[in-house]
Amino acid sequence: MSTIAQEHVRGKSVFKDLSADDEDWQPTEMESLCMNCYQNGITRLLLTKIPFFKEVIVSSFSCDKCSWSNTEIQSAGRIQEQGVCYTLQVRSKQDLDREVVKMDSATTKIPELDFEIPPFTQKGSLSTVEGLLDRAVAGLEQDQAARRAADPEVAGKIEAFIQKLKKLKDVDKEFTVVIEDPSGNSFVENPVAPLKDEALTVSWFRRSIQQEKQLGLRADDEPEDEEPPGNDLDTMRSEVLVFNTNCPECNAPASTNMKLVQIPHFKEAIIMATNCDSCGHRTNEVKSGGATEEKGTKISLHINGPSDMTRDLLKSETCSVLIPELDFELGMAALCGKFTTLEGLLTDIKDLVVAKNPFVCGDSGDSDRMQKLKEFGEKIEKIIAGDMRVHIILDDPAGNSYLENVYAPEADPEMTVETYTRSFEQNEELGLNDMKTEDYLEDN
Structure with a gap:
């Protein structure tokens, strides 16, 4: 080559x-x-x-x-900051047509059959749910002739299991497909985008040290209990730290700047910005500089006009965004943490759902779905222009998101801030549960 x-x-x-x-x-x-x-x-x-x-x-x-x-x-792009897990409830034959990007680092599971395809045992593929099943069947059938000659009993058991896999395509009863990818680069189609997909659950997780070694992010001989070196807190407050990285767009050498800043009427946050001199690509990301709060926070704002678009906004990576009037929900980690304005957040939502949706672009896009997404983008533009009155809700179980109160220190008549006790499942997603899930289920 x-x-x-x-x-x-x-x-x-x-x-x-x-x-x-x-x-x-x-x-x-x-x-x-x-x-x-x-x-x-x-x-x-x-x-x-x-x-x-x-x-x-x-x-x-x-x-x-x-x-x-x-x-x-x-x-050929970078490994994402967190791993991703897609859990799809296959309820009809239409679900078998969902397109799937499965990277070689992903694990595929069908819990109902106690079936698992380990990572790095298959090449990455762009397929459908039905294609994943066909590929699994083809892999099991590959050496059946040799098995029948060497051990007919084992071959018979495998043949019976193959028939179970084939039977799933009839969708006589609901089954589950789980794709867990520590690289964060796998994807399962949402056919009702931009609406929430009731059959699909997306969660993000921190990679284990073993997974980082498999992805080449750590040396194989690095001790399991070794923590990455930290930075002095006073240095982070007084200086801008610079790290050498690669541009996520063109892969050219670039630099990432990191600074710890104090957000008025809120808390400290870490702002990271990457600038590429080669292609001009710029990104910014925000992470909370403090610990997870004792309770989650739900911020609801009634948008009345264009003036609301200038409100400062901190969206942490654990925050979900809801617009009830559009029946729209953006799950946590779908967008990285951001310190921006309300207009900036709405623009990012439009770009993510419409412009960057890989299954509605080009010649392969479904016309009905493309029309729905076009209408969704037009509604977002109307909200930004002040021609459409809606509510926007920031729901952060970690309590680390913020929306500017323009009336501070007085109460904001258009905004409500509520705190709530996190559920067990939310604590599980945030990695805060000391009790094992099976113990919790026994107790409840």
Whole structure:
């Protein structure tokens, strides 16, 4: 394989947006060995950018000699800060058509069959739920002929299990598909976007040290109990700390600045900003500088006009955003922590749900769904312009989010702030439960 030119790596167009209009952007073809007949076949590589997933490498192999073919997808972007877990309740055959991006680092589970595909045992794929089942069946059937000859009893048990997997596609009864990816780069389609998907639960988690070693983020010989070096708190308050990183867009060398700041009438927060000189990409992220509060916080604001758009807003990574009038809910960690304005948050929501939705872009987008998302984007624009009166709710179980009170120190007549006791499940998501889940279930 030819090497990628250095000027391409440093911000040029090695990875392009996937588009049917760019006829000059063709896959790279090369001869490679067929692992089925050991003759030469053709591998095609396409380096592209799918919105929301950043850069990906799509590869396809085909052999004219034995007709064997294979496709896979690999993430060429950065590993996300947290792992992601998708839990899908498959209730109808329509759910089998949901598109799925499954990276090689993901674990796939079907609890009802006590079935699990461990990480790094399959290549990454862009498929559907039905495709995941077919791939699992194909993997089990691969060596059945040899098993029948060597151990008919084991082959019979596997055959019975294969039939159970195939039976799932009839959806005679509900079953669960869980995709847990410590890299955070897998994805399961929400066909009713921008509305909340009642059949799909998305949660984010901190990687274990073992998972970080599997992803190459830690050295294999690094002690399990070793903590990363900390920074002096007084230094963080008085100075801007600079770290060398890579740009999440073009992968060129960049720098991340970090500063601990005091937000008026609230608390300290850590603001991080990444600037890339090569492609001009800029990002900012905010994390709470304090501990998790004793109670969760729910902030509700009645938006009356454009003047509300200038309110300062701190959304932590644990905060959900709801707009009841649009029947819209954005779960925690769908957007990273941000210190912005209300207008900035609404713009980010529009970009995430509409512009960066990978399953409604290009020629493959469903026309009805694209129309719904277009209408949703237009409603967000009306809210920003002050032409639509709605409520926006920030629900943060960690209590680390904030919305500016423009009447401070007096009460804000358009805003309510409530505190509440977290549920067991919320404590579990925040990693605050000392008691094991099974003990809790026994007690309740």
